[in-house]
Structure formats: C-alpha cells, structure tokens
Amino acid sequence: MDTLPLHTISVLVANKPGVLVRIALVFARRGYNINSLVVSPTINPKFSRMTITAKGDLETLEQIIKNVNKLIDVIHCEEHPANTVEKELALLKTKASPAVKAFVAKNARKFHVRIDDASEGCYIIEQTGTTLELDEFEALIKKYGVLEMIRTGKILITRGQEKT
Amino acid sequence: MNKEAAKTPSKKAINGAEALIKCLEGFGVEYIWGLSGGAAIPIFDALVGSKIKLILTRHEQGATHMADGYARVTGKPGVVLVTSGPGATNTVTGILTAMMDSVPMIVLTGQTITSMLGKDAFQEADISGITMPVVKHSYLVKNTNDIPRIVKEAWHICQTGRPGPVLIDLPKDITSAPFSGDSLDPEMDIPGYKKDTPSPHKADIVKMAKFFKGKKKPLLLVGHGAVLSNAGAAIKKLAEKLGAPVTNTLLGKGEFPETHPLSLGMLGMHGTAYANKALINCDLILSIGSRWDDRINGNNNEFCVNAKKLHIDVDFSEINKIVKPDAWVVGQAREVVEELVKLVDPLDTADWLKELEYYKKEFPLKYSKTNGLTAQQVIDTCYKVTQGRAIVSTDVGQHQMWAAQFYLSDKGNYWLSSGGAGTMGYGFPAAVGAQFAAPKDLVVAIVGDGGFQMTLYELSTVFIHKLPVKVLIIDNKYLGMVRQWQELFFDNRLSGVDLEGNPDFVKLAEAYGVKGFHMDKPENCESVMRDAMNYKGPCVIHAEVIKEDNVFPMIPAGKSAFHMIVEKPTTKMEKPSGST
Incomplete structure (x- = not known):
C-alpha cells in the first residue's frame, strides 16, 4: 500500500x-x-x-x-497534480520544556511553526505548510516527545486564472 | 379529490401527496405498481380518483420488476410506490436489477415523520442510505414545497444519459402537509447533471472511422445501449454497408435482427460457437453500447488480441473500464452510428463471411429429440409456434441461456432479461409489466422452476387484471445452472441445487384462477404449446424436461473465447478463475 x-x-x-x-x-x-x-x-x-x-x-x-x-x-x-498552492495545518502537543521552546524558535521560519498555547505543563505547537513540510517537522519534533497530534488534511487551490 | 380541484390546483388547497400525483399525471404516467402501508397512506389516498392506474402487487419486489418490464418495452420510466421499512427494503433487488441494466425507474417510498427520523420509529428504514450504491440518484424530501421540483428532476434524471433508477423517500408529514409552492412545474436545480445528453464529438467519430480502412474481419457488437437509443436501423445500415457480421450481448438481443444473414446471435459464456469464433478471429471489433461485461470478455489479456477495439458508450466511465479501446466516442449509440455510417467505406469481407458460414455449419446450436423432452425443444417450439413475434421475458439460469440461443429476436425492446444483476424471480413479473405496456401483444415469460417460485405470487395480479401472460416453466427440478457448474467443475458434488418436491404447477395455477397446461414428451410439445399460445387468458405451461442437461457452448468464467467447449469434455475441468 x-x-x-x-x-x-x-x-x-x-x-x-x-x-x-x-x-x-x-x-x-x-x-x-x-x-x-x-x-x-x-x-x-x-x-x-x-x-x-x-x-x-x-x-x-x-x-x-x-x-x-x-x-x-x-x-x-x-x-490536481501540479500548478497549485497546497497547504495543511497541524497542531502538536508536547511537554513544555526549554528544549522544545528553543527548537521551535530555531525552526520558526523554516517550518512556519509557533507555540500557540502553554498550559498545565504542555505546549501546543501550530504549523502551516505543505504536507511534506508537516511530515518533516513531525519527524524532527518526535525526539522531544509528542503527546498528541492533529492535522487538517491538505487543501489546495490552482494558481492563476484556472479554476480549481 | 374532485374534478374541480384537478383543473384548478392553485385555487384549492392540496397536500404534498396530491402535488406529487399531479406532477406524475403531468408527465403522462399511466401506471403505478405498488403495495400500501402506513407511511404511504397519504400518497395512496391521493391516487383515489387519479387517472393513473394503481396496480396492487403481492410483494414490493414484484412491483419493481413490473415497472422494469414496462420501462424496457415502452422506453418510459416505470413508477413504483411502496411504504417505509420492509416495504422499502423489498424494492432493493428490483432497484439493483434496474441499475445494472440501465432501466429508467422511479421508486417512491413512504417514510416515518421527519421528527422521528433516526429514532428507530416503527417501520423506519434508512432507505436512501441503503440504496445509495444502487441508484442513479435519490432524494429524502424534507420540505413539502420541494416535491414538484424533486419529482421533475427525478423524471429527467432517470431517463436521460444512461438511464437508471431514482428513489424518492417521502416522510408522511411531508406528504400530508399543505402544498403552498408557486408552481407544479418549477425550474430544476441540478447543476451537477451536465451529462444528460452528451453530444458526440465529431472528431472522435472521424478518428474511429479511420480504423475501418483496409480491415478484412470486422465485427460489430451490439449491446443494451443500442436498444436504449433505438440504434437498430442505423446499425443495420452500418453492417450492410461494411459487410460486417453482427453479434449481440444478452441485452442487445434483437436490436439488430437475429434473423438477418449477417447476425451471429449472442456471443460470450453461452453464446453461439460462431459468434465466439468471430470474436477470436476478428481484426476489428466495435462495441455499440456494450460495456464489455465479463460474460463476454472473460479474460481481458486474451480478449480480441489481434483486433482494433472501438467503443461507443453514452457513459464516459465505461471507457477504459474493462477494455482499453483504440478509439472511442461518448454519445448515444444511434447518433454516433448514424454519423459513422457516412464516414466508412464498404470492406472486402467475402472471405470472412465464408469463414463464419463454415463455423455456422460446423458448430450449429442443436439438441436431441430422442432422449426425452429438452428445454431447448420447448423453447424452439415456442419460437416456431409464436413465429418469433412474442415479447419474451426470461428469468435467470439455464433456461435464460437456452431462450437467448433459440428464441431469435428481431426487436430490441421485445426481449427482457436481467443481465447485469442476474435476478432470479425477475422473469414473470417483468412479463406482467410488459403486458401492461403492450396489452395487445403476446407476452411469454420463460422461467425456470427455481426462479418462478421466487415471485409466483403475482399470479394474483395477472388473474385480477385479466392479463393474458403465458408463463412457460422449464422444470428440471434443479437450480440447473449451478448444478451444471457443480457437475463440470466440482466433481458433480451437488450442493443446494435439488428442487425435488416442487409443487404441482398446473394445480398451483388453477388455485390462482389461471389455466394450467402440462407437457413432458417430445411428441406432445408442439400441440400443447399451440393450445397454450392460442389460449385467450393467462396460463401456465408446465414443461417437465429432462433433469440433467447442460448449456453448451460454454466458456468457463475467467477464460477467453479460446477455451470455449461445445460439448461435455471427457477430461476433468479445472475450477473457473472468474467470478461466478
């Protein structure tokens, strides 16, 4: 499969x-x-x-x-194989730690990530990007321990005059 | 409803059910087949005094097959009305049958009141959910004023493009509530239904026509799409201009006359040997409204390997589904063939026709008259006695294949059979529907003893409406087709096929007030057949035939026409790889 x-x-x-x-x-x-x-x-x-x-x-x-x-x-x-803008959004829950905070800060630009919420010892990290970018970041953040994750699924829209 | 109300609907208050019936009257609906029940009472109430004739059947499945038979003969949608719950679920087999064979049908189901939907109310069934994979479209009506638009859309959808069944689920409070809409003839709102009548692209037809050039062994394959679009005359022109032989699927039967010298009859699993030889040896095959079904294709890797394959279909999703054609046109068969005729030149097919003549002589359809009464003799006699003029409806199994082989048809809509779904119990009620559609025609239901017992209760309907349907029961006291497979592929280990203990079909007919005839010898076959066919009212002809006969030719499921056998092999056969 x-x-x-x-x-x-x-x-x-x-x-x-x-x-x-x-x-x-x-x-x-x-x-x-x-x-x-x-x-x-x-x-x-x-x-x-x-x-x-x-x-x-x-x-x-x-x-x-x-x-x-x-x-x-x-x-x-x-x-729609090509000539589209594709995006997906993910929310990841991790334990709140200085290491995670630093890692998110370091990758903020590259992966479009930020910490959305910090409560009861947990962070919620938000990421917007292509499906591939989300997959990559997920693989990297895993070593800090991900408690939960949810993704919206991909949306896309065609570029230029062509209708989606 | 009084006559005044019928004339001026806008001045008198009507309810949803009355709006529904008025819309159907407006479309010219003649009959509704159905069975009543609590949730449908408002609709049955609205039929009192309507010009639409309500035909009360004895089971909802019977109603669907009658509507189906009526639709196949007239080309007009058949309308079914049943109640909620089990009434609705009893229509599912009939809906599948119509869907698989592209038959226009509207099924109206009563439903529990909207406030009780999803709460397991008495006789509640999520029928629009249950039927979703087997309908062309369906509706659950939530607003009384939507009824005229929905009925109009359903009427349009079920019979345009590739026809099929449309289900409308009508909650009782919706049909009971006052109708306050502006019009009984509103605008449709189906922006997604742009494929109602695809008009063929000229360039595609031109491309297709080029493939005929220089071909020596063309073959035309006529399917149900040709029947549905009345392509017969155009196909005859094409075949005669090209000098091309014509074969047909089970459902394409008759659209090109099987008595025509260029006809090879039916091809496929139990088709004629010469049609299957043509399939193996042709250098071009044109499917006219056939979907290359597995009964004719068998094994795609070995299917017409040396031939260019051309495909005409009204349904784009059939293109590339089974066969990857070298050229294809999406459009109504008649329209495409009419254009195609103009673009092709006559071919030199003399040798090809000679070759096929040889096969016709070498491998004719045949049967013996010396070892007891055979189904083939009964059907052949029926063909001769009726001079091939009857509307024939069959059930499913061995008798169906023998009927396809021996009852030659010259009119597409005079042959009714459940092809795609293979629904046992179809033949008799479909014949009843056909008789409603064509009251003056001779209608013969050729059925097996197994299938007939699934829907025989409609003998009541035949009796009450004095329909002169002739029911020819081919009784071998077996579910014969399965027995044949068990004999050939499963070491004759018979399992679940023995019908010993059948009722006395003549007495059974008489119990329903229907005349019964009986035959069991080759010698009395013709005289009994003649008496039965000349009998003025409905009758059952009980033909007791030899028990263990097999249908040949035969191509094992999943095999190509190369593996056709014309008689019982002396060596053991391997189990078929194809489905059923």
Missing part, C-alpha cells in the same frame, strides 16, 4: 446532505483508502469543496474520478 502514489482530488459539490456518503462509497467500493478529506464552504453558498487525498493505482483512480463525476450532486471532480 505504501508504495502506491498519493493523489489529491478536488471535488466541487452541491451543498446537500448525503453528498459525502455518495463520494465515500465510490472510493470504498474500489478499495481506495482515503488519507485525508477536507470539506469546506466556497464563495458560493450553494456549493462546497472537498479536497481528498488517497492512495492507490492510477487505473482505479481514473475509474473513481469518472464515477464521482457521474454523481448528480457533483459539479466536477479532478485530480
């Missing part, structure tokens, strides 16, 4: 109940595991945007995109 490529799929959908289930069924039936899924409003309240990352082979991906596009409530569904 790990050797299969990770795909990012952007879906514009009618803002109606049940749409998420219909889309999830298309993935599940074909054995595609969803890594992350973000549902968010768009500038038009009639529509929502879903950004999905999932692992699997290209042939199945083609079937999934075509079948998601077939759903009546889906306006369009595309894979």
Whole structure:
C-alpha cells in the first residue's frame, strides 16, 4: 500500500446532505483508502469543496474520478497534480520544556511553526505548510516527545486564472 | 379529490401527496405498481380518483420488476410506490436489477415523520442510505414545497444519459402537509447533471472511422445501449454497408435482427460457437453500447488480441473500464452510428463471411429429440409456434441461456432479461409489466422452476387484471445452472441445487384462477404449446424436461473465447478463475 502514489482530488459539490456518503462509497467500493478529506464552504453558498487525498493505482483512480463525476450532486471532480498552492495545518502537543521552546524558535521560519498555547505543563505547537513540510517537522519534533497530534488534511487551490 | 380541484390546483388547497400525483399525471404516467402501508397512506389516498392506474402487487419486489418490464418495452420510466421499512427494503433487488441494466425507474417510498427520523420509529428504514450504491440518484424530501421540483428532476434524471433508477423517500408529514409552492412545474436545480445528453464529438467519430480502412474481419457488437437509443436501423445500415457480421450481448438481443444473414446471435459464456469464433478471429471489433461485461470478455489479456477495439458508450466511465479501446466516442449509440455510417467505406469481407458460414455449419446450436423432452425443444417450439413475434421475458439460469440461443429476436425492446444483476424471480413479473405496456401483444415469460417460485405470487395480479401472460416453466427440478457448474467443475458434488418436491404447477395455477397446461414428451410439445399460445387468458405451461442437461457452448468464467467447449469434455475441468 505504501508504495502506491498519493493523489489529491478536488471535488466541487452541491451543498446537500448525503453528498459525502455518495463520494465515500465510490472510493470504498474500489478499495481506495482515503488519507485525508477536507470539506469546506466556497464563495458560493450553494456549493462546497472537498479536497481528498488517497492512495492507490492510477487505473482505479481514473475509474473513481469518472464515477464521482457521474454523481448528480457533483459539479466536477479532478485530480490536481501540479500548478497549485497546497497547504495543511497541524497542531502538536508536547511537554513544555526549554528544549522544545528553543527548537521551535530555531525552526520558526523554516517550518512556519509557533507555540500557540502553554498550559498545565504542555505546549501546543501550530504549523502551516505543505504536507511534506508537516511530515518533516513531525519527524524532527518526535525526539522531544509528542503527546498528541492533529492535522487538517491538505487543501489546495490552482494558481492563476484556472479554476480549481 | 374532485374534478374541480384537478383543473384548478392553485385555487384549492392540496397536500404534498396530491402535488406529487399531479406532477406524475403531468408527465403522462399511466401506471403505478405498488403495495400500501402506513407511511404511504397519504400518497395512496391521493391516487383515489387519479387517472393513473394503481396496480396492487403481492410483494414490493414484484412491483419493481413490473415497472422494469414496462420501462424496457415502452422506453418510459416505470413508477413504483411502496411504504417505509420492509416495504422499502423489498424494492432493493428490483432497484439493483434496474441499475445494472440501465432501466429508467422511479421508486417512491413512504417514510416515518421527519421528527422521528433516526429514532428507530416503527417501520423506519434508512432507505436512501441503503440504496445509495444502487441508484442513479435519490432524494429524502424534507420540505413539502420541494416535491414538484424533486419529482421533475427525478423524471429527467432517470431517463436521460444512461438511464437508471431514482428513489424518492417521502416522510408522511411531508406528504400530508399543505402544498403552498408557486408552481407544479418549477425550474430544476441540478447543476451537477451536465451529462444528460452528451453530444458526440465529431472528431472522435472521424478518428474511429479511420480504423475501418483496409480491415478484412470486422465485427460489430451490439449491446443494451443500442436498444436504449433505438440504434437498430442505423446499425443495420452500418453492417450492410461494411459487410460486417453482427453479434449481440444478452441485452442487445434483437436490436439488430437475429434473423438477418449477417447476425451471429449472442456471443460470450453461452453464446453461439460462431459468434465466439468471430470474436477470436476478428481484426476489428466495435462495441455499440456494450460495456464489455465479463460474460463476454472473460479474460481481458486474451480478449480480441489481434483486433482494433472501438467503443461507443453514452457513459464516459465505461471507457477504459474493462477494455482499453483504440478509439472511442461518448454519445448515444444511434447518433454516433448514424454519423459513422457516412464516414466508412464498404470492406472486402467475402472471405470472412465464408469463414463464419463454415463455423455456422460446423458448430450449429442443436439438441436431441430422442432422449426425452429438452428445454431447448420447448423453447424452439415456442419460437416456431409464436413465429418469433412474442415479447419474451426470461428469468435467470439455464433456461435464460437456452431462450437467448433459440428464441431469435428481431426487436430490441421485445426481449427482457436481467443481465447485469442476474435476478432470479425477475422473469414473470417483468412479463406482467410488459403486458401492461403492450396489452395487445403476446407476452411469454420463460422461467425456470427455481426462479418462478421466487415471485409466483403475482399470479394474483395477472388473474385480477385479466392479463393474458403465458408463463412457460422449464422444470428440471434443479437450480440447473449451478448444478451444471457443480457437475463440470466440482466433481458433480451437488450442493443446494435439488428442487425435488416442487409443487404441482398446473394445480398451483388453477388455485390462482389461471389455466394450467402440462407437457413432458417430445411428441406432445408442439400441440400443447399451440393450445397454450392460442389460449385467450393467462396460463401456465408446465414443461417437465429432462433433469440433467447442460448449456453448451460454454466458456468457463475467467477464460477467453479460446477455451470455449461445445460439448461435455471427457477430461476433468479445472475450477473457473472468474467470478461466478
């Protein structure tokens, strides 16, 4: 499973109940595991945007995109491999210590990290960046002991005039 | 509702259910098949005095198959109305059947009141959730005033593009509440449904046409998409212009006349030997509305390896799904073929047709009349007695394959069979729906003893409505197709296939007020068949056939046409790798 490529799929959908289930069924039936899924409003309240990352082979991906596009409530569904700005946000909880504080300060610029909260002996570190940057930082901070972590999943938007 | 209200709906208060029925009347709906229940009472109430005829079935599955049969014959959506909970879940098999075979259908389900949704109310079932993978689209109505828009959308969606079933779940408080909307004919709101009638790209057709140049062994494959778009006349032109032989899938049967000299009949797992030989040897194959289903494809790595593969389909998601075509066009089969005919030149296929003639002579469909009554003889006799003019509906199994082989069809919408889903119990109620659709036509349901017993209760419906459906039961006292597999691939270890102890089907028919006929000898087959087909009312023909017969030719599941066998092999066969 790990050797299969990770795909990012952007879906514009009618803002109606049940749409998420219909889309999830298309993935599940074909054995595609969803890594992350973000549902968010768009500038038009009639529509929502879903950004999905999932692992699997290209042939199945083609079937999934075509079948998601077939759903009546889906306006369009595309894979976005390039020419996009991608972001993800992570919150990590660590024990509060001078070492962590120093490490975050040192990497503040490189990894877009900062300490958001310090209470009851814990820090909450916030990071915004690409999925890759989040993975990298997570690997580095681990040696200081991470108590909990949560990530939003990737969102993306196309550059320039092209619509997402 | 009085007549005055029907004329001026805006002046008299109507409720949601009445708005629903008025919309359906507006679309010209003739029949609704269904079974009542608590949550659907307001809708059944709105049908009192409506010009839509309500056909009360004995089970909800029967209602769905009747609507399906009606839809396949007329091309118009079949409408089903049932109650919540078990009433709704009983439609699931019929919905799957319609979905797999692209049949336009609307299923209206009653539902518990909205304030009780999700609270395990009496007869509550999350039917829109349960059916989500097997519908083209579905709705759970939350606002009475949305009813006309939703019904209009459903009506449009179910029959455009690639047709399919649409379910509308109607909570009782929503259908009971007053309707205060502006119009019974509002604007639709389906911005995501842009694929209703994809118009084919000219450039794609031009590209496809180029592949025919210089080909010596072309083959046209006609699927259900050709039937759904009435492509028959265009396909005939194309075949005759090219000099190309034509084969058909189970559901494509009849759209190109099987009595035409260029027809090879059905191909695939139990197709004719000559159609399968054509498949192996062709240098070009054009699928016209067929999805290269596993019953014809078998093994993709060995499928038409030396042929250019061309694909016409209304559904873009079928392109590249099984076969990677060399050229494809997305569009309605008829529209595409009409354009394609203009762009191709006649081919020199004389040798090819001669080769296929040889196969036709060498490997004809045949059966014996000396060792007792066979299913093939019964069906062949039925074909001859009815002169091939009946609307034929089949169930699923051996008799279905024999019917496909021996009852040649010249009209696409005169052949009804559950192809994709393979739903046993389909044949008889679908024939009932067909008889409603075509009251003057002869309708024959060819069923097995196993499948018939799954939905035979609709004999009541036939009796009450005096529908002259002829039910031809091919009774071998087995679930024959599975028995055949167990014989060929599982050392004849029979398990779960023995139907000894079947009822007396003639007496059973009579108990329902339906005439019963019986045959069990090759000699009396024709005379009994003639009496039955000439009988004015509904009847059941009980054909007791030899028990252990097998359908040949046969391609084991998961194998290509190279592995076709035309008779029972003397050596042991390995277990098939393909699905079912």
